[in-house]
Amino acid sequence: MKKNYRILIIDDDPTLLLIAQKKLQTHGYQLLTAATGEQGIADALEKSPDLLLLDYELPDMTGLDVCNILRNQPSYGAKPILFIAGKNDYESIDRAFQAGATDFIIKPLNWPILQYRIQYMLRAHEIQLSLLSSEARLAKAQRLAKLVNWEYNHQEKNFQWSETFKELFEINDYGSQNFNLADFTKRVFPDDLYQLENSIQNLIQRQLPFEIEHRIITDQGLEKVVLHVGHFIKNELNNHCDYIGTLQDITERIQSENKIRSLAYFDSLTGLKNRESFITVLNTALAENKKNHSTSALLFIDLDDFKHINDTLGHDVGDLLLCKISERLKNCVRTAENDQQFAPDNSRKSPSAYSDKVNKLSPLDMSRFDLARLGGDEFTVFLSDIQDNKVAATVSHRLLQALNIPFTLNNHEVFVSFSIGIALFPNDGDNVQQLLKNADVAMYHAKECGKNNFQFYQRSMSDKSLYRLSLESDLRNALSNNELYLVYQPLYQLANDRLIGCEALLRWKRPEKGLLMPEKFIPLAEQTGQILVIGQWLFEQISKILEQWLSADLLNEDFKIAVNVSSLQFHQANIIDKVKSSFVDKSLNQYVTFELTETVMMQNAAQNLTKLNLLSDLHINLSIDDFGTGYSSLSYLHQFPVKSVKIDRSFIIQMENEDLINIVKAIIAMAHGMNIKVVAEGIENQQQLDFLKQLGCDIGQGFFLSEPLSLSEFQTLLQQHRST
Numbered sequence: 111m112k113k114n115y116r117i118l119i120i121d122d123d124p125t126l127l128l129i130a131q132k133k134l135q136t137h138g139y140q141l142l143t144a145a146t147g148e149q150g151i152a153d154a155l156e157k158s159p160d161l162l163l164l165d166y167e168l169p170d171m172t173g174l175d176v177c178n179i180l181r182n183q184p185s186y187g188a189k190p191i192l193f194i195a196g197k198n199d200y201e202s203i204d205r206a207f208q209a210g211a212t213d214f215i216i217k218p219l220n221w222p223i224l225q226y227r228i229q230y231m232l233r234a235h236e237i238q239l240s241l242l243s244s245e246a247r248l249a250k251a252q253r254l255a256k257l258v259n260w261e262y263n264h265q266e267k268n269f270q271w272s273e274t275f276k277e278l279f280e281i282n283d284y285g286s287q288n289f290n291l292a293d294f295t296k297r298v299f300p301d302d303l304y305q306l307e308n309s310i311q312n313l314i315q316r317q318l319p320f321e322i323e324h325r326i327i328t329d330q331g332l333e334k335v336v337l338h339v340g341h342f343i344k345n346e347l348n349n350h351c352d353y354i355g356t357l358q359d360i361t362e363r364i365q366s367e368n369k370i371r372s373l374a375y376f377d378s379l380t381g382l383k384n385r386e387s388f389i390t391v392l393n394t395a396l397a398e399n400k401k402n403h404s405t406s407a408l409l410f411i412d413l414d415d416f417k418h419i420n421d422t423l424g425h426d427v428g429d430l431l432l433c434k435i436s437e438r439l440k441n442c443v444r445t446a447e448n449d450q451q452f453a454p455d456n457s458r459k460s461p462s463a464y465s466d467k468v469n470k471l472s473p474l475d476m477s478r479f480d481l482a483r484l485g486g487d488e489f490t491v492f493l494s495d496i497q498d499n500k501v502a503a504t505v506s507h508r509l510l511q512a513l514n515i516p517f518t519l520n521n522h523e524v525f526v527s528f529s530i531g532i533a534l535f536p537n538d539g540d541n542v543q544q545l546l547k548n549a550d551v552a553m554y555h556a557k558e559c560g561k562n563n564f565q566f567y568q569r570s571m572s573d574k575s576l577y578r579l580s581l582e583s584d585l586r587n588a589l590s591n592n593e594l595y596l597v598y599q600p601l602y603q604l605a606n607d608r609l610i611g612c613e614a615l616l617r618w619k620r621p622e623k624g625l626l627m628p629e630k631f632i633p634l635a636e637q638t639g640q641i642l643v644i645g646q647w648l649f650e651q652i653s654k655i656l657e658q659w660l661s662a663d664l665l666n667e668d669f670k671i672a673v674n675v676s677s678l679q680f681h682q683a684n685i686i687d688k689v690k691s692s693f694v695d696k697s698l699n700q701y702v703t704f705e706l707t708e709t710v711m712m713q714n715a716a717q718n719l720t721k722l723n724l725l726s727d728l729h730i731n732l733s734i735d736d737f738g739t740g741y742s743s744l745s746y747l748h749q750f751p752v753k754s755v756k757i758d759r760s761f762i763i764q765m766e767n768e769d770l771i772n773i774v775k776a777i778i779a780m781a782h783g784m785n786i787k788v789v790a791e792g793i794e795n796q797q798q799l800d801f802l803k804q805l806g807c808d809i810g811q812g813f814f815l816s817e818p819l820s821l822s823e824f825q826t827l828l829q830q831h832r833s834t
Contacts, residue, residue: 115232118142118159120150120176121194122169126219130163133221139228147171151179154186161232162191164211166202174209181210188238190231194219262291262353264314269294278336278359280328299325299333306338313340313353323360335364377483379429380436388482388490392542395480395494396535404495406535407502410549411439411509413487414527414561417639421681422714427519431526432487434517439481442512443491446505447479452496479505490549499534499566506530506564514562527562529553538567551575557637578634584620585631585640589647594618596651597818600827601672601789604803604810609831611670611703613811614652615818616644636676645679649692655821656698664828665701670731672703677710686724699729705756707735719749726751733789737777748784754809755781759792762812765801778805 115138119130122145131141142159144150147168154162162180166173173193180186190212195203203214212231215224258275262268271289276282279297291310298306302324309320319341326334340355372378375387383391392408399406413435420428446452480492491509493502510528517524531552539545552567554575559565588594594616601611618626635641652673659665682688693699704725711718711734722732734747737755757777761770774790781788790802793812802810819827 114138114140115161116140116142116157116159117161117163117228118144118150118153118157119163120144120147120154120168120173121163121165122146123165129221130219134225134228137225137229145169147173147176150176154180155183158185160189160235161228162189163194164191165194166196166206174205177206177209177211188235190235192227192231257359258357260355260357262314262355264351264353275357278328278334278357279326280330280332297326297328299327301325309338309340313342317342317344317351323364334359334361336360380433380483382436382440382489383480383482385482385484388480388484388492389542391480392492392545395492396540396542399494399535400540402495405498407493407496407499407505408533408535408545408549409491409493409502409506409509409564410531410533410546410553411489411491412529412531412553412557414529414557416487416526417678418681419524419526421678421683422717423519423522423524424683427522430519431517431524432483434519435513435526436481436483436489438512438515439489439491439509442509443479443481443505446508452493452501452505490546499532502532502534502566503564506532510562510564529556529561530564531556531567532564533567548572554578581631582634582638584623585618585635585638588618588620589643591621593620594644594647596648596655597820598671598824599811599818600816600824601670601809601811602815604790604799604807609827610666610668610809611672612824613672613674613705614648616648632676636678639678641676641678642682645676646688646692648673649689652702653693653695653698656701657695659825659828660698660701662825664825664832666832669701670703671701672705672733674735675704675706675710677707677713680706680710680721681713685721686728689725689728689730693728693730696729700731703731703733703754705733705735708737711750722750722752752786754787754789756789756791757807759812762790762792762798762802763794765798771801774802775805778807782806 117134117139119127119141121127121143124145127143127145131143134141142153142157144153147170150162150164150168153159164173164176168176177191177193180191191210193203193206193211193214195206195214195216206214213227215227258278259272260275261270263270269290275289295303295307305322306324309322312318313320319339321337321339323335323337326336328334336357337360338355338357340353343352343354375384375390376382377384396406398404416428416431419431478494480494482490482492484490491505493505496502509530513526513528517526531549531554533539533545533549533552535545538548548567548571551571551574552565555571556563556565596614597617598612598614600609601613602608603610616628616632618631620626632641635644652671656665656671679685679688693702711722725732731753732751733754733756734752735756736758755777757774761774761777764770765774778788787808788806789809789811790807791811793799793802793810793814795814798812799810799814816827
């Protein structure tokens with residue numbers, strides 16, 4: 111027993127007070143006394159005794175009045191009050207209990223019995239306080255854990271709920287006793303109701319516990335996910351069962367799991383499956399297709415020249431394009447999947463859900479036709495359980511048609527094309543990796559066939575693909591291994607055969623594999639983006655060699671060294687900064703000519719004009735390469751700061767063709783009319799040379815005039831011409 115409990119006696123009998131003080135203090139109680147009801151109320155509220163002994167009759171009021179007043183005070187509302195009643199005054203005793211008395215004792219007082227009564231009431235009060243504290247802590251813990259508990263009495267057919275159910279369901283108009291099963295189930299998400307009702311029925315009828323997740327709709331219209339656990343308590347004596355359960359709000363956890371799952375299995379930009387989830391789904395699908403001896407097709411889709419879009423319009427626009435592409439692909443694939451002409455005899459059945467509760471894939475994640483973004487501008491479509499390869503061809507044709515419609519991106523109308531490679535299961539591979547590899551090979555073959563088409567995989571493509579892969583790998587190391595070098599093809603002024611410049615041409619000598627000409631590796635360099643690194647290296651080499659030639663006094667004032675600038679290189683956002691960093695000495699720039707094709711210049715001609723003018727301000731000379739083979743706007747051509755145009759060699763080598771002769775005449779006349787010099791490349795015989803001189807062509811180059819020379823050979827040629 112706790113010592114030093116304080117007991118207040120409110121009684122006007124001094125003898126009783128004296129005896130009580132003597133008797134109760136021997137048991138370790140502190141005794142407080144009051145002779146009137148008013149004084150007793152004041153002491154009770156001020157000194158907060160642990161127990162009150164209250165006489166029924168007091169000088170100024172009754173004990174009932176005192177009890178009523180104290181029970182209405184929060185600080186004393188639950189403390190034990192022991193009434194002292196007259197002998198056999200049962201009516202007074204009844205009124206005392208109604209006023210809030212805890213117990214009573216009849217005069218004359220039996221002090222040993224009174225001591226036990228006091229001890230019992232104090233202990234009971236401590237237990238009650240502890241229970242209330244536990245209930246408060248439990249309620250708080252339930253609120254923190256977003257937990258609701260219920261009990262169901264099967265005999266009485268009623269539910270009892272913890273108070274926290276109101277917070278869970280966001281309701282205010284139900285007491286816990288009145289919220290029955292029907293009230294609960296009407297707040298369960300309709301799609302989840304069958305599972306819940308079946309679980310509760312099995313619990314009550316068969317004593318089968320359950321643990322399920324389902325959704326609820328709150329009275330505020332909010333959707334929540336709860337973890338619902340149901341169990342039973344069986345009394346073996348009477349074979350009676352009570353049923354208990356808990357609901358925990360796990361909405362935030364589910365949202366976190368979905369976010370983790372989304373990051374793990376879905377592309378953050380487009381929302382499509384990523385590589386990992388696509389491979390997971392396909393592994394499962396192929397395993398089933400093997401059992402059923404089904405035919406499948408894997409389509410590997412690649413956006414043609416996507417890097418060019420990023421470089422010209424920016425990565426934000428590029429990302430927007432990828433999102434719009436994914437939407438068209440989804441719509442097209444969804445339509446194809448529902449098309450009856452593609453329906454197989456026995457539709458594929460989705461496998462059961464994986465056991466991983468965070469990174470799970472459910473049957474909802476799988477379709478007969480699955481779509482994914484593997485990364486960058488690469489997409490894949492898996493057509494499972496198809497009748498034959500005609501389905502793959504038809505779907506591919508539909509995809510190309512859907513994607514051929516121009517995209518509007520931030521007020522830009524963008525036309526793009528796609529190349530699709532198709533690998534068939536099981537003929538072209540019986541596993542995901544083999545199918546992906548062969549579909550990729552077929553896709554590159556589609557690009558080589560002119561892009562914007564689809565190609566089925568053939569075994570002969572693999573050898574070509576391996577060569578390309580080897581070439582790409584070697585190209586990435588070519589610069590660091592000093593395998594790339596320049597040769598210089600002289601440019602002559604045709605009127606007097608004077609050397610006035612050269613064109614720097616790239617060569618690649620692969621170790622143990624021999625010399626490779628630009629047409630064999632430049633397209634690959636452009637596809638892989640390596641052309642940017644090579645182009646920057648080329649700028650630096652030209653700058654160094656010009657410094658050497660100038661310091662050796664080998665250059666005439668009108669000397670020009672021509673450099674081919676690729677589309678990717680020119681359309682870099684920071685191309686001007688790249689030029690400035692390579693050609694630090696601005697005075698050298700007058701000797702440099704950048705050759706750009708018509709197509710490069712005319713793509714976004716208005717924007718290119720600004721860039722061309724900036725290059726011109728740096729004293730870089732500009733020339734249009736392969737002139738006559740592309741599409742030019744004369745209005746822009748007149749505005750461009752172009753110093754020369756180069757007639758494509760295809761016109762020169764067929765000059766016996768009257769139509770081509772007329773084109774060459776027109777080009778020379780137009781260029782001279784705009785004070786632009788004309789360069790003819792590919793001169794291979796005297797007849798071509800004489801005819802070009804007759805037409806007034808300014809500058810010529812070709813094997814008939816000189817083959818490309820090594821650096822030392824060209825420097826010797828420069829020295830010879832400077833000395834004459």
